[in-house]
Amino acid sequence: MxxxxxxxxxxxxxxxxxxxxxxxxxxxxxxxxxxxxxxxxxxxxxxxxxxxxxxxxxxxxxxxxxxxxxxxxxxxxxxxxxxxxxxxxxxxxxxxxxxxxxTAPFGLHPGMLDIINDRIRHCREQADSASTAIGCDVCGNSGSCQFH
Known part of the structure; x- marks a missing residue:
């Protein structure tokens, strides 16, 4: 076969x-x-x-x-x-x-923890920088990466 x-x-x-x-x-x-x-x-x-x-x-x-x-x-x-x-x-x-x-979905795959940490770090950097209008690869220019 x-x-x-x-x-x-x-x-x-x-x-x-x-x-x-x-x-x-x-x-x-x-x-x-x-x-x-x-x-x-x-x-x-x-x-x-x-x-x-x-x-x-x-x-x-x-x-x-x-x-x-x-x-x-x-x-x-x-x-x-x-x-x-x-x-x-x-x-x-x-x-x-x-x-x-x-197959199983993503679930608690160890790589998910790295993704969560990466998104938090990236969005926080965007929110803390003067260039928040640039946005990111996920939210674009939606303004989501900013503190309120």
Whole structure:
């Protein structure tokens, strides 16, 4: 038996706000550029496209024989335990020879502590500097990085 061709689907909740959806697409592109996986697709659970079903189909069309779905969520909850597996299972019914799994979300991964610390440090520096109009990579010029 040959080695599986593994694809990754990174799935978030989805939003009516286009900029939020675009952030997931950027995350998927960056992950693809830095990982060993040649097939990486973004997907939204609801409210936006591509859907999980569309991403699953795109992976198979690109040659995937196994698909790993990463929930781009901070905490485990109903979306992780019920909704996402249900949507993936429905998408997989069209491809009975493709195996799949849903990973755990970020949760308490040790790297999250570094991210929290980095965001706090960066935003505090922005708030304490005279150049608060510059904003940051997350809030842009929203003015979020300032003390009130």
């Amino acid at each position: 040959s080695d599986p061709v593994t694809a990754i689907i990174i799935v978030d909740h989805g939003s009516r706000r286009g900029a939020s959806n675009e952030m997931l697409h950027t995350a998927a592109e960056r992950f693809a550029a830095q990982s060993q996986y040649s097939i990486v697709e973004p997907a939204h659970m609801e409210l936006a496209e591509p859907t999980i079903a569309q991403a699953f189909s795109a992976c198979v069309e690109k040659g995937a024989t196994e698909i790993i779905v990463f929930p781009y969520f901070l905490s485990p909850g109903r979306h992780w335990t019920e909704d996402i597996p249900s949507l993936v299972k429905a998408a997989a019914t069209n491809y009975p020879d493709v195996r799949w799994l849903v």
